[in-house]
Amino acid sequence: MATKKAKIAEKKLEVISRLKQFGTQIYDQLDEGAFPSITMPSRSTENITYDPTLRQYILGENRVGRSARNIRHIRPFTQLAWVAFFSNELTSQRKTSTLRDVYYSAQAYEMTFNDQQESNNIITDLETLTGYAREEFSIFPEERSAIFGDLDIGYTVPGYEGKSVNLTSHPDGVLIGPAVTSSEFIKTTADKVIAIEKGALFTRFIEESVHSKHKSLLISCGGQAPRQTRSFIRRLHDELGLPVYILTDGDPWGMHIAQVIISGSANAAHLRDLNTPDAVWSGVWASDIIDYKLPTDPLDEVDIKRLYELQKDPRYQSDPIWQREIKLFLKIKRKTELEAFSRYGLTYIVDEYLPAKLDQKPQENNRKKK
Amino acid sequence: MGQASFEEISASDFFYRNRDIAGLTNPSRSIFVAIREVVENSLDAAESQKIPPDVYVRLSFEAEATKETQIYKLRVEDNGSGIPPRFIPSAFGQVLYGSKYKLKQARGTFGLGGKMAVLYGQITTHQPVTVTSSTGQEKIYTFKLMIDIQRNKPIILDRKVLINKENWHGTIIEFTIEGDYLRAMTKIIEYFKQTAMVNPYANLTFVDPKGRLYKFNRATTVMPEPPKETMPHPYGVDVELLQRLIQITEHTTMSSFLRGHFHRVGEITAQKFLEFAGIQANKNPKKLSHEEIVRLMQNLKKYKDFLPPDASCLSPLGEELLKAGVTKELNPEYLVVHQRKPSTYAGHPFIVEMAMAYGGGVPKRGNFVIYRFANKIPLLYDEASDVSYRVISAMNWRRYKVSPDMPIAIVVHICSTKVPYKTVGKEFISDRPEVRKEVANALREVSRQIQHFLARQEHVHMEKKRLGIFSKYLPKIAEFATNLAGKEKKPDIEKLLKSVQKYGNEES
Numbered sequence: 001m002a003t004k005k006a007k008i009a010e011k012k013l014e015v016i017s018r019l020k021q022f023g024t025q026i027y028d029q030l031d032e033g034a035f036p037s038i039t040m041p042s043r044s045t046e047n048i049t050y051d052p053t054l055r056q057y058i059l060g061e062n063r064v065g066r067s068a069r070n071i072r073h074i075r076p077f078t079q080l081a082w083v084a085f086f087s088n089e090l091t092s093q094r095k096t097s098t099l100r101d102v103y104y105s106a107q108a109y110e111m112t113f114n115d116q117q118e119s120n121n122i123i124t125d126l127e128t129l130t131g132y133a134r135e136e137f138s139i140f141p142e143e144r145s146a147i148f149g150d151l152d153i154g155y156t157v158p159g160y161e162g163k164s165v166n167l168t169s170h171p172d173g174v175l176i177g178p179a180v181t182s183s184e185f186i187k188t189t190a191d192k193v194i195a196i197e198k199g200a201l202f203t204r205f206i207e208e209s210v211h212s213k214h215k216s217l218l219i220s221c222g223g224q225a226p227r228q229t230r231s232f233i234r235r236l237h238d239e240l241g242l243p244v245y246i247l248t249d250g251d252p253w254g255m256h257i258a259q260v261i262i263s264g265s266a267n268a269a270h271l272r273d274l275n276t277p278d279a280v281w282s283g284v285w286a287s288d289i290i291d292y293k294l295p296t297d298p299l300d301e302v303d304i305k306r307l308y309e310l311q312k313d314p315r316y317q318s319d320p321i322w323q324r325e326i327k328l329f330l331k332i333k334r335k336t337e338l339e340a341f342s343r344y345g346l347t348y349i350v351d352e353y354l355p356a357k358l359d360q361k362p363q364e365n366n367r368k369k370k
Numbered sequence: 371m372g373q374a375s376f377e378e379i380s381a382s383d384f385f386y387r388n389r390d391i392a393g394l395t396n397p398s399r400s401i402f403v404a405i406r407e408v409v410e411n412s413l414d415a416a417e418s419q420k421i422p423p424d425v426y427v428r429l430s431f432e433a434e435a436t437k438e439t440q441i442y443k444l445r446v447e448d449n450g451s452g453i454p455p456r457f458i459p460s461a462f463g464q465v466l467y468g469s470k471y472k473l474k475q476a477r478g479t480f481g482l483g484g485k486m487a488v489l490y491g492q493i494t495t496h497q498p499v500t501v502t503s504s505t506g507q508e509k510i511y512t513f514k515l516m517i518d519i520q521r522n523k524p525i526i527l528d529r530k531v532l533i534n535k536e537n538w539h540g541t542i543i544e545f546t547i548e549g550d551y552l553r554a555m556t557k558i559i560e561y562f563k564q565t566a567m568v569n570p571y572a573n574l575t576f577v578d579p580k581g582r583l584y585k586f587n588r589a590t591t592v593m594p595e596p597p598k599e600t601m602p603h604p605y606g607v608d609v610e611l612l613q614r615l616i617q618i619t620e621h622t623t624m625s626s627f628l629r630g631h632f633h634r635v636g637e638i639t640a641q642k643f644l645e646f647a648g649i650q651a652n653k654n655p656k657k658l659s660h661e662e663i664v665r666l667m668q669n670l671k672k673y674k675d676f677l678p679p680d681a682s683c684l685s686p687l688g689e690e691l692l693k694a695g696v697t698k699e700l701n702p703e704y705l706v707v708h709q710r711k712p713s714t715y716a717g718h719p720f721i722v723e724m725a726m727a728y729g730g731g732v733p734k735r736g737n738f739v740i741y742r743f744a745n746k747i748p749l750l751y752d753e754a755s756d757v758s759y760r761v762i763s764a765m766n767w768r769r770y771k772v773s774p775d776m777p778i779a780i781v782v783h784i785c786s787t788k789v790p791y792k793t794v795g796k797e798f799i800s801d802r803p804e805v806r807k808e809v810a811n812a813l814r815e816v817s818r819q820i821q822h823f824l825a826r827q828e829h830v831h832m833e834k835k836r837l838g839i840f841s842k843y844l845p846k847i848a849e850f851a852t853n854l855a856g857k858e859k860k861p862d863i864e865k866l867l868k869s870v871q872k873y874g875n876e877e878s
Contacts, residue, residue, distance in 0.1 A: 023854020030861035
């Protein structure tokens with residue numbers, strides 16, 4: 001596991017050197033008496049395409065320019081330089097910050113943003129320019145999700161270096177924050193990851209000891225999984241070689257939560273390694289509604305509209321199961337929630353449904369061994 | 371059966387009974403009108419001799435009259451031509467007597483206003499008027515007069531003669547009048563201020579009943595060319611005027627009568643017109659029957675080929691003087707003036723002059739401030755009924771990128787031998803198509819110039835803002851880049867900032 005440790009430190013150096021390169025580029029242009037300018041990939045919708053090989057959205061060839069010469073560019077250009085400067089400070093001093101904190105910190109440098117959306121956009125610009133996710137610049141979102149299971153991690157955050165913790169140590173689960181995502185994996189007995197849409201079922205799974213019964217690391221996504229959680233799942237998959245199973249509500253929205261973990265989102269088309277293409281959507285499927293005779297609600301208009309949208313989405317073309325389940329949803333016009341299994345008793349979902357789903361043949365496209 | 375009684379009333383009596391039509395409607399309005407009429411006579415008297423006017427006005431409290439009104443003494447001194455002694459009694463003591471029956475531009479129209487003021491003073495206070503005047507000759511004459519209202523004749527109460535050691539010329543008039551100064555105060559002071567605006571060559575002094583001094587000093591001694599007297603234009607005559615001309619004429623043929631009494635009628639025009647009207651060229655005008663006179667008048671109006679009147683009888687301010695006057699009273703940030711070419715309505719020549727002032731001392735009212743003048747008289751009442759107001763309101767201002775909440779003053783001066791007032795009170799100008807067209811054209815011209823000014827200002831403003839943005843952000847970029855690059859010395863950005871100034875228009 002020592003190599004992993006090196007990898008994290010290495011990555012930090014990479015990021016810092018990329019920021020320095022950006023600063024030097026501007027410095028040299030100014031020094032030559034020129035208005036500094038940069039180009040970066042365009043994030044406009046025309047430039048976002050789906051790459052079937054990478055199994056995620058990517059940015060195309062189009063690039064946009066930013067020049068300090070242009071009166072409309074100079075403000076965002078300065079903001080970008082500031083965010084790079086601030087990220088460099090954070091990363092070199094091994095501190096972290098949040099999106100909101102960045103927005104407020106700007107005021108100290110007389111670099112006010114109109115609102116947090118503006119500062120968020122500039123941070124996304126820096127991601128696009130450098131190809132690194134904001135978490136690697138030590139900037140994290142507020143949203144938190146949690147993990148529980150037998151995994152020892154070694155902290156790399158200042159003050160905790162050398163300390164390690166087992167992720168079963170706290171019965172509510174451990175927040176997936178900067179300290180966890182920057183940690184190194186030491187050892188685990190788990191042989192799979194189960195990502196769960198909702199906090200309530202995550203807690204139930206802990207109570208029912210799913211982590212030991214099924215040798216799994218449990219992750220609560222808290223709805224749409226945050227980017228750092230998605231990238232953490234990717235690491236669990238890549239570094240520990242664990243298969244990933246996703247449990248969501250049985251409706252188009254739950255289906256898409258799983259899809260974003262698997263294929264990523266268009267908003268993050270400028271970044272890599274946020275998605276886990278080999279992850280599996282285990283349920284709740286439309287066919288489960290029939291097979292398990294689950295209590296349901298009718299699909300409403302928005303649900304149906306969403307299903308038709310997803311039907312055309314390139315991410316839903318890779319595996320036949322998506323189209324099959326979308327068609328079935330549209331046919332039965334019903335939806336359900338994970339909690340629906342409680343009609344068969346509190347432990348049914350753990351004792352009956354989950355084992356059946358985990359045994360299910362992996363989906364065809366995902367069967368390719370790494 | 372009663373018998374209707376008919377009595378002939380004199381002109382004085384008529385105006386005494388109908389003083390409302392001269393604007394003497396209430397105590398505050400009356401005092402305003404009285405001051406205005408006398409001051410205008412003074413200005414005319416100086417201007418006709420090309421003397422830069424010095425007019426001193428003092429209104430002093432005499433006694434309480436009623437709950438709302440007081441008795442005031444009004445004294446107006448000028449340095450004008452003065453009045454020959456034999457004319458003084460009639461000039462101030464007989465209504466409709468005056469020097470303004472010939473055609474040239476003057477402030478007053480009927481020779482009525484000043485005498486109305488005196489008449490009003492007499493009927494409200496029963497006191498005589500004192501007139502002192504000299505034409506600059508050896509003697510100064512002082513008359514104490516009252517008007518015999520029923521007979522329209524002056525009554526001379528006293529007459530004094532003084533030696534004029536210093537060759538003084540001018541007129542001093544002093545009389546008492548009942549009115550309400552407090553309520554008229556704002557208008558009176560506004561009147562002086564605006565009068566000063568279109569008479570930049572005049573010194574105006576006003577001492578009010580509280581002893582406050584308002585002084586408006588001249589900004590120049592240059593004066594407009596005084597108007598020349600002209601004969602009436604054929605389009606502007608009526609039956610009454612024709613009859614009077616026929617009475618006094620010495621011409622014995624129609625052809626020479628037309629040439630001798632009408633403006634811009636020569637041999638050929640007279641001949642062609644008489645053919646058109648079917649009147650024999652050698653007919654004696656005194657032999658025309660009443661019906662023939664009426665037909666002559668109708669034909670004069672119908673005939674299309676009279677030459678338009680020329681404007682030598684007008685005395686516009688001119689662009690320079692208008693500029694001087696507006697600058698003196700408003701001190702605007704930017705000022706444009708425009709004088710239209712002479713035009714005519716119904717045989718009367720007129721000229722429209724306009725100024726548009728922006729910023730500086732222009733009062734901010736949330737709407738354009740409009741200063742209206744006719745023959746250099748400020749028009750202070752009934753703004754909304756005036757042709758200028760209508761033209762200004764109807765203008766598509768967005769086209770000129772001008773909005774009413776900008777600090778903009780519009781000065782409209784219409785001068786004419788016969789200003790088309792709507793009422794005898796001389797408060798607003800009627801909406802005649804010819805006048806409206808000239809006002810609109812003048813307004814478009816000054817608006818175009820203001821638009822250019824505003825565009826330039828906007829440009830300068832944008833440039834400043836632009837430079838401000840570069841000066842704010844470039845040093846920061848330099849600072850962050852220096853830090854990121856791990857350098858010690860900041861790059862020099864002065865040259866870049868200079869280049870922004872130089873190539874200000876690119877990429878904006």
